[in-house]
Amino acid sequence: MTKKILIRLLATHFLLICSFADAQQPGKLPRVGVLFIGGKDQPHLESFKQGLRDLGYVEGKNIILVYRYADGKEERLADLAAELVSEKVVIIVTTAAISALAARRVTQTIPIVMTTGNPLAIGLADSLAKPGGNVTGLSVMPSDLTVKRLELLKESFPKRIRVAALWNLRERGAETQIKETQEAAKVLSLRLHPLEIKSADDIDRAFAAMTKARDQAIIILTSPFATLNSKRIVELALKHRLPGIYPTRQFVEEGGLMAYGPLISDLYRRAATYVDKILKGRTPADLPIEQPMRFDFIVNLNAAKQIGVTVPPNVLVRADKVIR
Helix, strand or coil: CCHHHHHHHHHHHHHHHHHHHHHCCHHHCCEEEEEECCCCCCCCHHHHHHHHHHCCCCECCCEEEEEEECCCCHHHHHHHHHHHHHCCCCEEEECCHHHHHHHHHHCCCCCEEECCCCCCCCCCCCCCCCCCCCEEEECCCHHHHHHHHHHHHHHHCCCCCEEEEEECCCCCCHHHHHHHHHHHHHHCCCEEEEEECCCHHHHHHHHHHHHHHCCCEEEECCCHHHHHCHHHHHHHHHHCCCCEEECCHHHHHCCCCEEEEECHHHHHHHHHHHHHHHHCCCCHHHCCCECCCCEEEEEEHHHHHHHCCCCCHHHHCCCCEEEC
């Protein structure tokens, strides 16, 4: 081996080492923003990270996650989304429909991946099969689920016909959701008492109104606001001895009676697959929006005892999980 060839080989080897080292620098790793409507206590974030790990992504090693938290303040979302854009993220993952709306107002080029929400109802996609813009991910159709929840409530407590419904007008698509809930209630011979909540004070006023109206049960319509205030809603339902059915298991794990809905942790895990596909060159416009595949029905017998009700065996046997 001549001296010249040896020098070339050593130089090539050195360049390869430098290139590898350069690729591992944090500044060169793909940066993915995660925009939360809530605070830092995020029960489903680990499911998203696990989904990434299953696909070979390890935070800090070959991907960087940039977090922003609105702490329940919707008015902060646009500024936080703008911060993510300034951080040069290549994807923004959103955890609520309103967060996706805020991100879309800030950028129509950076891909946005939704973990929950209905992009069709809020105008973020042309269709589920062909979104057509920069938003894709997971979709939850709340109206269909609300009908199922009313059916479970009716089957569990057939004599309780006066049902209060907490809903938030600020949630896009809420008017359609409450209308469909009212129609379903009529079919089931239930008297629905809609009560709008958009602030913490509204929650207390709503329960006072339930007492005055002699409501006998409660249903919570899906909204980020309700989820952010789940503990307060559950506490008041127990205090007023109202059996309730809730949109996610979070409410039941905090003391609520029953919940039926999509497995949110699974939606977060599946959102990681969209991140992977986009990082590998796919465009959100051509990535079909998927719907939930896993649902669970949870019953909390401790809550039933506290309220003073009995969940019928034919309902209890269908539960995916029973808290005793």
